[in-house]
Amino acid sequence: MAREKITMPQLGESVTEGTVSTWLVAVGDKVNKYDPIAEVLTDKVNAEVPSSFSGIIQELIAAEGDTIAVGGLMCYIETEKDVQDEETAANDENDKDLVSVDNTAKENQSMKQRYSPAVLRLAQENNIDLLTVSGTGRGGRITRKDIEKVINAGTIDTLKSETIDVAPTMSKQRETFIPDVNHGDIEIPVQGVRKAIAQNMVRSKQEIPHAWMTVEVDVTDLVTYRNKIKHSFKQQEGFNLTFFAFFVKAVAQGLKEYPQLNSQWAGDKIIQKKDINLSIAVANDQELFVPVIKNADEKSIKGIAKDIVELANKARTRTLKSDDMKDGTFTVNNTGSFGSIHSMGVINYPQAAILQVESIVKRPVIINDMFAARDMVNLSLSLDHRILDGLVCGRFLARVKEILENMNETTTNVY
Amino acid sequence: MTVMSYIQAITAALREEMIRDEKVFILGEDVGVKGGVFRATDGLYEEFGEERVLDTPLAESAIAGVGIGAAMYGLRPVAEMQFADFILPAVNQIISEAAKIRYRSNNDWNVPITIRAPYGGGVHGALYHSQSLESIFANQPGLKIVMPSTPYDAKGLLKAAIRDNDPVLFFEHKRAYRLLKADIPEEDYVIPIGKADIKREGSDITIITYGLCIHFALQAAEKLAEEGIDAHILDLRTVYPLDQEAIITAAKKTGKVLLITEDNKEGSIIGEVAAIIAENCLFDLDAPIMRLAGPDVPAMPYSPPMEKYFMVNPDKVEKAMRELAEF
Numbered sequence: 253m254a255r256e257k258i259t260m261p262q263l264g265e266s267v268t269e270g271t272v273s274t275w276l277v278a279v280g281d282k283v284n285k286y287d288p289i290a291e292v293l294t295d296k297v298n299a300e301v302p303s304s305f306s307g308i309i310q311e312l313i314a315a316e317g318d319t320i321a322v323g324g325l326m327c328y329i330e331t332e333k334d335v336q337d338e339e340t341a342a343n344d345e346n347d348k349d350l351v352s353v354d355n356t357a358k359e360n361q362s363m364k365q366r367y368s369p370a371v372l373r374l375a376q377e378n379n380i381d382l383l384t385v386s387g388t389g390r391g392g393r394i395t396r397k398d399i400e401k402v403i404n405a406g407t408i409d410t411l412k413s414e415t416i417d418v419a420p421t422m423s424k425q426r427e428t429f430i431p432d433v434n435h436g437d438i439e440i441p442v443q444g445v446r447k448a449i450a451q452n453m454v455r456s457k458q459e460i461p462h463a464w465m466t467v468e469v470d471v472t473d474l475v476t477y478r479n480k481i482k483h484s485f486k487q488q489e490g491f492n493l494t495f496f497a498f499f500v501k502a503v504a505q506g507l508k509e510y511p512q513l514n515s516q517w518a519g520d521k522i523i524q525k526k527d528i529n530l531s532i533a534v535a536n537d538q539e540l541f542v543p544v545i546k547n548a549d550e551k552s553i554k555g556i557a558k559d560i561v562e563l564a565n566k567a568r569t570r571t572l573k574s575d576d577m578k579d580g581t582f583t584v585n586n587t588g589s590f591g592s593i594h595s596m597g598v599i600n601y602p603q604a605a606i607l608q609v610e611s612i613v614k615r616p617v618i619i620n621d622m623f624a625a626r627d628m629v630n631l632s633l634s635l636d637h638r639i640l641d642g643l644v645c646g647r648f649l650a651r652v653k654e655i656l657e658n659m660n661e662t663t664t665n666v667y
Numbered sequence: 668m669t670v671m672s673y674i675q676a677i678t679a680a681l682r683e684e685m686i687r688d689e690k691v692f693i694l695g696e697d698v699g700v701k702g703g704v705f706r707a708t709d710g711l712y713e714e715f716g717e718e719r720v721l722d723t724p725l726a727e728s729a730i731a732g733v734g735i736g737a738a739m740y741g742l743r744p745v746a747e748m749q750f751a752d753f754i755l756p757a758v759n760q761i762i763s764e765a766a767k768i769r770y771r772s773n774n775d776w777n778v779p780i781t782i783r784a785p786y787g788g789g790v791h792g793a794l795y796h797s798q799s800l801e802s803i804f805a806n807q808p809g810l811k812i813v814m815p816s817t818p819y820d821a822k823g824l825l826k827a828a829i830r831d832n833d834p835v836l837f838f839e840h841k842r843a844y845r846l847l848k849a850d851i852p853e854e855d856y857v858i859p860i861g862k863a864d865i866k867r868e869g870s871d872i873t874i875i876t877y878g879l880c881i882h883f884a885l886q887a888a889e890k891l892a893e894e895g896i897d898a899h900i901l902d903l904r905t906v907y908p909l910d911q912e913a914i915i916t917a918a919k920k921t922g923k924v925l926l927i928t929e930d931n932k933e934g935s936i937i938g939e940v941a942a943i944i945a946e947n948c949l950f951d952l953d954a955p956i957m958r959l960a961g962p963d964v965p966a967m968p969y970s971p972p973m974e975k976y977f978m979v980n981p982d983k984v985e986k987a988m989r990e991l992a993e994f
Contacts, residue, residue: 262791266674266705268846370922370953390993396922396953397871 256305258327260320263292263299270294271319272326281309283329290314290326307331363391370396378403445539456601460517463637464596466630467649471612473660474498475627485666489554493666496532496586497557499609502655503584504528504548504556510648514581515639516602522639531580531600532560534567541567542600544580553666584609588629597634604639607652608632629656671851674844676818677707677783680825681745683855685715688743691829694721695730695747695783704749705785705844731757731782735765735834738780743829751786751838752798765834766809781828785841786814787879787929788967789978792841797967799930804836805907805939811860812907814838816881818849820904823858831860840879847882861905863913869899872991873917875940876927877903880979884927887985896992906936911943918944922953925991929979932960954994959987 260270270292277289288300289309310328314320364387367375371394375382378399385402387394433439442450478495485493507514507528515524528549531542543563545556566572583600588611597606610630617626631652635645671679685691692715693708699722702709712720723730727748734744748754754761765778788797801812813828813835815821821839828835866881867888874884881902888898901917903909918924924944926937941956961967961977968974 264790266785266790266841266844268842368922368953369950373950393994395994396951 254331255310256307256329256331257325258289258301258304258329260292260322260324260326261301262322263294267294267322269319269321269324270299272314272316273298275312275316276300277309279309279312283307283309301326303329305329305331360390361392363387363389363393366391366393368393368396371399374399374403378406380406445541449540452601453598456599460599460601461637462596462599463635463640463642464632465635465642465645465649466594466632467653469629469631469653469656470617470626471495471629471656471659472627473658474656474664475612477659477661477664480661481666485554489558491558491561493554493557494560495612496584496589496609497553497560497666498659498664499586499656500530500532500545500548500556500560500584501551501553502652502659503582503607504530504551505655506648506652507582508549509651510644512640512644513605513635513648515604516581517604517636517638518602525581527579527581529579529581531583531603532563533583533585534564536568536570539567541572541577542580542583543567543572543576544578546579553664557666583607587632588612594630595632597632599634599636603636605633605635605645608634668850668852670848671818671822672845673818673821673839673847674705674707676822676849676851677825677839678709678711679851680822680829681708682711682714684743684745684826684829685711685719687855688829689719690741691743691745692719692721692737693745693747694723694734696723696725696749698722698747703747705841707747707783707839707844727753727755727757728760731760731765731780734780734782735760735768735778738765738778738834739768739776743779743781745781745783745829748782748784750792750796750841751784751800752795754782754784754800757782758803761804761810761834761836762807766807769833770809777832778834779832780834781825781831781837782834783825783837783839785844786838787840787842788974789879789929789980790842791969791971791974792967793969793974794966796841799838799928799935799961801836801838801906802930802935805936807907809833810907811835811905812838813860813905814840814878815904816840816843816866816878816902818847819851820858820864820902822851823856824860824904826855827857827860830857835860838878843879843882858904861908861910863910863917864902864904865900865913865917866902867898867900869897869921871897871899871921872923872925872988873899873901873921874925874927874984874988875901875903875914875917875937877906877936878929880927880929880984883979883981883984884988886981887988890981890985891988891992894989896989898988903936903940909936909939909943911947914940914943915947918948919951922948922951923957923991923994924952924954925957925959925987927959927979927984927987929961931963932958933963935960954991957987957991959983 263270272290273293274291277283283289283303285306286302289303290301292299292301307329310330312327314326320326380402382394385394385398387398389395482493511524514528515522527547530545530548534541534543545559548556582603583606585597585606585608587595587608591611593610595608597608599606612627612629614625615628616623633645633649697704698708699712699720730746734746737744765780769777786799804810804812813824815824825837828837867885876884884900888900899917899920926940928935928937937958944956959979967977
């Protein structure tokens with residue numbers, strides 16, 4: 253059994269529609285193939301529409317008086333034979349063939365360097381190297397539209413090279429300058445982590461307008477406190493309680509209060525991150541990694557210290573996983589471990605800022621008009637000036653300074 | 668504005684021209700009492716009488732010959748060939764006489780005749796009722812061949828043909844007669860012969876065609892627009908002599924050109940269009956000029972699947988357009 257359509261037949265040259273004047277059958281009637289089922293009126297002829305199938309009339313779609321276009325549905329008839337299925341099956345097979353042909357066409361790049369006269373002319377007129385243009389045409393062909401797009405997009409570049417003679421030289425300098433290699437020099441290929449570092453640094457410095465700010469923090473109390481507990485801590489926990497853990501803790505707390513610094517630049521918007529995940533810079537002889545202390549604001553100083561130790565070990569043994577490195581929202585860099593007292597960090601793209609924690613140095617400081625020997629440390633902040641301004645960063649640094657200067661035995665618990 | 672079918676627009680143009688100029692008269696087979704087999708002259712016999720709506724014998728050579736003679740003596744005959752297929756016995760009159768008299772007589776004589784003929788297939792008309800014969804006449808200087816695609820164009824161009832002082836062949840697609848309906852302004856208007864018309868503005872591919880194929884192209888273009896393929900469609904309207912400037916402009920616009928005709932491919936009108944583009948647009952072309960046409964077989968078959976294979980239709984046009992767009 254199958255449900256078939258009976259449609260308005262072509263009832264003469266130039267006839268495109270017909271009006272059903274009378275139905276000669278009703279729903280439920282049994283009809284034989286070629287039996288008349290309806291009378292139809294066109295502006296040329298009056299005619300009877302024959303049934304295209306034998307079967308039972310199921311549903312009359314057109315009402316008497318309706319005008320139906322040639323090929324338009326008149327009624328449904330239920331037939332005994334299943335014709336439709338065979339047809340659809342055959343059609344499906346054809347469709348499959350078409351699809352597979354299409355796929356091969358897309359991967360094909362054979363037309364990549366077949367240029368049409370229009371494309372060649374436009375490329376010459378506009379000094380475009382066709383090898384640098386990607387094509388959207390069949391077989392990777394560069395179409396006229398592709399090249400017009402390049403021309404429209406690159407108008408400014410073209411103008412520059414025409415008006416300013418220096419421009420070409422400048423753009424050449426952008427390409428890496430290759431120095432001479434003399435006898436005895438060692439050539440080290442740039443690859444892997446080194447290459448990634450290079451790319452990230454270039455990207456950060458080229459894209460982010462850096463600004464800098466440094467504050468001086470008196471951490472005498474913190475030093476006293478930490479020195480007092482470090483041996484018992486080591487014995488109890490099995491790892492060192494570093495100063496750095498305290499700094500990370502203070503920064504995490506500061507970021508909680510100044511979330512502007514815990515954000516990222518996204519072109520037409522700034523994304524303020526909810527989680528405070530602090531990247532820390534860890535180096536081995538050749539490489540620099542920035543693994544992440546996740547949710548640093550939720551961890552105790554001990555927890556942070558433990559993370560630092562573990563991440564540093566992983567970096568040294570090259571067992572850091574990509575999970576350890578991702579989702580950082582702000583970077584704290586322990587430059588003090590090299591004895592640095594002042595530095596200007598390159599922001600860890602796409603973060604908004606990086607804080608350099610410099611060496612703690614005992615220095616004479618004037619307190620209440622008297623000299624005192626104090627443990628002083630510089631905190632140097634590099635900030636993305638698109639996202640941040642001096643005011644908010646100043647407040648943030650002041651807050652971190654306040655937290656650190658108030659860290660002592662009575663206020664702070666490492667656990 | 669009135670909604671009119673293509674054939675109603677033809678009838679309206681005939682009637683208005685007969686009212687405007689009493690020199691205009693109609694002659695042809697069954698055009699009088701019957702009002703034409705397609706009813707193009709419906710009501711004109713009753714309105715203007717047997718002296719201005721003449722039923723003729725079944726002799727196309729005579730219809731053309733009588734018309735040419737009357738035209739030379741100052742009348743403005745509109746001769747109807749019942750089907751374009753039947754024009755062939757009149758070819759000698761049309762090509763050797765009508766087309767050449769102004770030239771041969773050093774401008775002393777001219778032939779302001781219009782010869783109307785329904786052409787085209789897809790109507791189960793088979794061999795003798797489906798042909799496209801425009802290319803037979805399309806290298807005869809002195810003749811003009813007009814093939815309008817819409818009711819609006821049909822009315823304006825038929826008026827221009829009747830008012831033209833030289834012979835005009837006016838081919839009407841018989842399937843368009845009742846298929847196409849459009850708003851027609853009440854007031855008198857004339858569309859100049861020899862001017863192509865942009866039927867759709869687009870920037871990806873250029874389609875140049877005429878007659879019913881314009882509608883296939885427009886339908887396909889709407890479908891392809893959903894895929895982001897933007898078609899520019901030029902309606903030649905006059906297929907001889909061709910509007911070269913419009914063809915060159917349209918071809919240069921996208922650099923990808925598809926030419927369509929319902930006629931057999933080889934030697935058809937679009938071959939000439941391709942030549943004009945090749946001569947003038949080489950450095951703007953972005954793809955080989957593509958042609959979609961009927962196959963080079965002698966006649967439109969009667970069998971419906973065979974006829975479907977022969978005829979250009981919206982699916983074939985869409986496929987060709989997509990292929991060109993993707994090139």
